[in-house]
Amino acid sequence: MVSFTKMHGLGNDYVYVNCLENTLDDPARFSVFVSRRHFCVGSDGLVLILPSDTADFKMRMFNADGSEGRMCGNAIRCVGKYVYDHGLTEKTELTVETLSGIKTLRLSIKHDKVELVEVDMGKAVLTAADIPVATELERFINQPVMVGHKLYNLTCVSMGNPHAVIFKNEIDALNLEEIGPQFEHHKLFPDRINTEFVEVLDDHTLKMRVWERGSGETFACGTGACASVVAAVVNSRCPRDAEITVHLRGGDLTATYRSDGSVLMKGSATHVFDGCIDFE
Structure with a gap:
């Protein structure tokens, strides 16, 4: 027992x-x-x-x-x-x-x-080889990638595990059961990938859905919320050193990407x- x-x-x-x-x-x-x-x-x-x-x-x-x-x-x-x-x-x-x-x-x-x-959560990792992403680029930020038959712009971050963040409107309409596995097993990601689809509501508020490697769509992902905030900052969608609210299917988290490169999550x-x- x-x-x-x-x-x-x-x-x-x-x-x-x-x-x-x-x-x-x-x-x-x-x-x-x-x-x-x-x-x-x-x-x-x-x-x-x-x-x-x-x-x-x-x-x-x-x-x-x-x-x-x-x-x-x-x-x-x-x-x-x-x-x-x-x-x-x-x-x-x-x-x-x-x-x-x-x-x-x-x-x-x-x-x-x-x-x-x-x-x-420690420091966010943006170096592609350390995430890892199979690319010659030093960082993989807002890069176009063909997944299935569609082109997506991906920003990749590690928060101790690998994440690909896609900024997109109307994320509630996405069929994650279909497209999630295509990201998870894409040849770019030798260790597979967690994938966040993020809608920017304003410069302090994000809405997110997540496909977690090995588990499918989940109601929330803490490291994914942190990765999404980091991606939003490096893509100039949210400010640094500010508490950003992330709306998830299961509720809200807050995350702050600080000037020293570390991330606080609550x-x-x-x-x-x-x-x-x-x-x-």
């Missing part, structure tokens, strides 16, 4: 397993098993909370297809809520080790529970339920 907690950040939902004292065999297979909607718990993937030698806690996250991701902004906010609400820490500022480095979390408490979490984290499930 595996004990778990279901949590979500703006509808980007994961199954969380406390591995501080116990181990979970074959987490990739468990992620596929538990993520099946209608047939199991249902989620965008799995998050393990582990001990760390270099930070207060360690996070590993797996997508619904079993692939391991380097970072998830919504998931790390929920990790902050989990460890505080469960009495695993009394800190309101703590560090979490991820595959994309150590992230600092600042917790906002209401009625002895975490309500909001601000995450220092949003909610929500507990749904606890459970226990057979896994052989």
